[in-house]
Amino acid sequence: xxxxxxxxxxxxxxxxxxxxxxxxxxxxxxxxxxxxxxxxxxxxxxxxxxxxxxxxxxxxxxxxxxxxxxxxxxxxxxxxxxxxxxxxxxxxxxxxxxxxxxxxxxxxxxxx
Amino acid sequence: xxxxxxxxxxxxxxxxxxxxxxxxxxxxxxxxxxxxxxxxxxxxxxxxxxxxxxxxxxxxxxxxxxxxxxxxxxxxxxxxxxxxxxxxxxxxxxxxxxxxxxxxxxxxxxxxxxx
Numbered sequence: 001x002x003x004x005x006x007x008x009x010x011x012x013x014x015x016x017x018x019x020x021x022x023x024x025x026x027x028x029x030x031x032x033x034x035x036x037x038x039x040x041x042x043x044x045x046x047x048x049x050x051x052x053x054x055x056x057x058x059x060x061x062x063x064x065x066x067x068x069x070x071x072x073x074x075x076x077x078x079x080x081x082x083x084x085x086x087x088x089x090x091x092x093x094x095x096x097x098x099x100x101x102x103x104x105x106x107x108x109x110x111x112x
Numbered sequence: 113x114x115x116x117x118x119x120x121x122x123x124x125x126x127x128x129x130x131x132x133x134x135x136x137x138x139x140x141x142x143x144x145x146x147x148x149x150x151x152x153x154x155x156x157x158x159x160x161x162x163x164x165x166x167x168x169x170x171x172x173x174x175x176x177x178x179x180x181x182x183x184x185x186x187x188x189x190x191x192x193x194x195x196x197x198x199x200x201x202x203x204x205x206x207x208x209x210x211x212x213x214x215x216x217x218x219x220x221x222x223x224x225x226x227x
Contacts, residue, residue: 006154034215036155043116043203043218044155089155099168100147100216102155 003027004092006103013110019077021106023090028071030092034100035064035075038087047088048075080110114138116219118204124225125194133189133222135204144187145205145216146179148172155203161187194226 005024013019023033031052036044050057050064050073057064063076077084090103117136125131137144146158160167161179178190187206191198201223205216 036218041220043205043220045218046215049215091155099157099160099170100155101157104154 003030003101004090004103006090006106008106009104010107011109013080013108015080015082015110015112017080017110019075019080019084019108019110021075021088021090021108022072023074023092023103024070024072025092025101026071027092027094027101029094030101032093033064033066033073034091034093035062036089036091036102038089038105044089077108080108082110082112084108085110116204116206116217118202118219118222120222121220122223122225124227127196127226128193131191131194131224133191133202133204133224135187135189135219136185137187137204137206138208138217139185141206141208141217143167143207143209144179144181145207146189147203147205147218148200149203149221150200158189191224194224196226199224199226 003026007022034049035047037047038044048059048062048064050066052068055066061078066073088106091100093100119134144161147155149155157170159169159173159179176192180188201221203221204219207214207216
């Protein structure tokens with residue numbers, strides 16, 4: 001069972017544009033939703049995370065939008081830069097557990 | 113900034129051989145994890161470890177896998193008899209606390225190639 005579904009698989013955006021990556025989850029017990037950024041040859045690094053008691057969280061150019069009723073959450077990267085080119089993974093977990101369920105990843109390319 | 117380190121960066125082995133992947137978690141962290149990522153696929157949880165015991169494990173973590181904290185700094189993943197399908201990137205992670213609200217810090221990974 002695929003707990004977290006992520007789309008698109010790849011995304012190409014012009015510099016300065018908005019990158020949007022979407023995730024949907026199945027398990028209503030999930031209550032922690034992190035986004036990880038992974039550069040080639042590196043491990044995933046936490047970018048931003050949200051809990052379901054808020055609908056939006058913003059950190060700099062990165063925003064998570066969360067729709068609890070639709071069981072969906074998305075990452076928005078404003079003013080995308082070539083340095084943002086990486087693979088982005090959404091994930092979900094249950095508070096009392098420690099296992100992260102990852103999405104399949106989105107390869108983002110920002111063209112100068 | 114403290115970081116999780118992993119060795120080797122790339123391991124090539126023959127099918128049926130045993131491999132040990134090594135990790136040094138962040139020094140004040142108490143919870144340790146192994147994940148794997150088959151090329152082009154999602155990151156999958158294998159096992160979590162605390163206080164010298166397995167806390168949680170996934171269906172992937174069968175009897176061929178074992179984990180150990182042999183000393184105060186290293187955390188190892190052993191695959192007893194490797195299969196072709198074990199070829200993947202293996203990530204070690206650590207966190208300070210047993211809560212999904214606490215960030216899991218990932219190492220750079222070990223790429224395992226089984227021939």
